[in-house]
Structure formats: structure tokens, C-alpha cells
Amino acid sequence: MDWREFARQMAAMARVLLAQSSVEETLRNITSSATELVDGCDAAGILVLHGKSVETLAPTSQLVIDSDQLQERLGEGPCFDSAHTRTGDRVFRIRDFRQEQPRWPAYAPQARKLGVGSMMGILLFTEDDDLGALNFYSRRAGAFTETSETAGWLLASHAAVAFSSARTHAQMQQAVATRHTIGEAMGILMASHRLTEEQAFTVLRRYSQEKNIKLREVARQVCEQGGLD
Numbered sequence: 001m002d003w004r005e006f007a008r009q010m011a012a013m014a015r016v017l018l019a020q021s022s023v024e025e026t027l028r029n030i031t032s033s034a035t036e037l038v039d040g041c042d043a044a045g046i047l048v049l050h051g052k053s054v055e056t057l058a059p060t061s062q063l064v065i066d067s068d069q070l071q072e073r074l075g076e077g078p079c080f081d082s083a084h085t086r087t088g089d090r091v092f093r094i095r096d097f098r099q100e101q102p103r104w105p106a107y108a109p110q111a112r113k114l115g116v117g118s119m120m121g122i123l124l125f126t127e128d129d130d131l132g133a134l135n136f137y138s139r140r141a142g143a144f145t146e147t148s149e150t151a152g153w154l155l156a157s158h159a160a161v162a163f164s165s166a167r168t169h170a171q172m173q174q175a176v177a178t179r180h181t182i183g184e185a186m187g188i189l190m191a192s193h194r195l196t197e198e199q200a201f202t203v204l205r206r207y208s209q210e211k212n213i214k215l216r217e218v219a220r221q222v223c224e225q226g227g228l229d
Contacts, residue, residue: 001039001147009037010154017162027058030159034136035060038151040143041136046124046163047071047079048132063137066114070107077107079121079135090123091149096141117141122152124160134159178216185222192227203228 013033017026027046034044045064046057054072059065071077078092094101094108095118101108111119120136134156138144144152186200195203207228208215222228 001151006037006151006154010158013037013155014158014162017158023163024058026162030134030155030163031058031060033159034134034152034155037155038136039145039148040118040138040140041148042139042143043137045135046132047121047135057132061137063115063139064135067111067116067119067135067137070110070114074106074110076104077111077121078104078119079133091153092121093144093149094119095144098141115139118143120144120149120152122149122156124156124163178219181216181223182219185219188222188226 013029017029031044031046035041038044043059043061043063045059045068047068048055048057052072052075054068056065056068059068067077068079071079078094094104097108097112097116097118116137117140118138121133122136124132124134134152136144136148136152182201182204185204186197189195189200189203190197193200193203204215204218204222207213208218211218218228
């Protein structure tokens with residue numbers, strides 16, 4: 001492993017990640033970088049758990065999707081474990097799917113049938129967030145070594161910071177847009193019904209509660225239709 005060249009590539013990747021305009025673009029760059037920077041990696045994706053349900057983000061091939069769905073169905077697998085872990089090991093590696101895997105007895109033989117030869121799962125986390133697992137796939141047995149694991153860790157560390165930053169930025173943008181929409185809706189109600197600002201907000205909130213609709217959706221309806229049904 002030429003670590004000097006790897007460091008140069010990581011620095012370039014970090015600049016690219018910070019320049020992305022959306023969470024989706026950030027994630028796509030993370031997984032594509034995994035296939036370029038980690039020796040032996042043929043495909044990559046990010047697995048996020050919602051309870052026991054699995055969401056696959058930015059997969060570089062169908063193999064990633066099929067593997068994640070298999071892990072969800074069986075409730076086991078290295079990527080599933082990585083995304084589920086809060087303490088202890090945060091890296092899981094299967095070196096050779098041709099060999100018996102006592103830790104994942106149901107998943108391993110079926111993953112082999114999908115064409116997986118070896119794989120790694122590394123938790124994406126920052127001090128404040130657990131973001132899922134970055135997963136590396138190879139169709140060749142024995143593709144991932146300790147050196148691959150180290151490279152994967154370094155990539156995952158950069159990726160977690162970029163992912164968290166992009167998500168926070170997106171949440172802030174959504175919050176600003178929501179406040180703007182609510183303010184516009186309040187203005188419409190104030191003008192059409194001669195309400196005070198407080199009364200207009202009360203109308204929106206009450207309608208939201210009675211109809212079990214999110215406040216931002218109620219506001220959007222007012223802005224589009226000029227009032228409430």
C-alpha cells in the first residue's frame with residue numbers, strides 16, 4: 001500500500017465531499033470513493049437501520065442492495081451488525097465466504113450465492129451521531145486484508161464527518177424553508193380573515209392537530225390554495 005498516494009487521494013476526496021450540494025451527492029461520492037481507494041473493493045454502499053428495517057443508501061451495484069435485503073430478511077450479517085453496534089467492535093470482516101462462518105451461519109452461504117467473495121462493514125459515526133455502516137464488497141475471496149481494513153477505517157472517518165455535516169446542512173435548509181412557508185401562510189390568513197399574528201398561528205396549529213397533518217403541510221396548503229378547507 002502506497003500510503004503517501006493514499007493520503008493524497010483522501011485529501012482530494014475530502015475536498016470533493018465538502019463541495020457537494022446535497023446529502024445524496026455526498027453519499028454517492030463516499031461509496032464511489034470506496035471502490036476507488038480500498039484495494040479489492042468491487043462495490044460499496046451505506047446501510048442504515050430503522051428499527052429492524054434496512055435502508056440502502058448510494059449503492060454502487062445491485063449486489064449491495066441484494067446483500068442488504070438478505071441481511072434484513074435474516075436479521076444477521078456483518079453490515080447489519082456494524083449498523084446495529086453501539087459498543088465494542090465497529091469493524092466486521094468476512095475474509096472468505098467459501099468457509100463456514102459461525103457468527104453468520106444463515107447469511108454467509110446465501111451471500112456466496114449472490115456472488116460475494118469477501119466483505120467488510122465499518123460503522124460510520126461521529127461524537128454525536130451513529131450514521132449507519134459503510135460496506136465494502138468483493139467478488140473475490142480473501143480480497144480484504146488488515147491493510148484494506150485500515151484504509152477503510154480512514155475513509156469511513158472522513159465519510160462520517162462529511163455525511164453528518166451534509167445532513168445537518170440539509171436539516172437547517174429545511175427548517176428555514178418551513179419557517180418561511182409558515183410565515184407566508186400566517187400572512188395569508190391574517191389578510192383574509194383580519195387575524196393577529198398569534199391568532200393566525202393558532203388557526204394553523206389547531207387545524208394541524210385536528211386533521212393530524214404536519215404543520216408545514218398545513219402551511220403549504222394555505223400558500224397553494226389561499227386558505228384552509
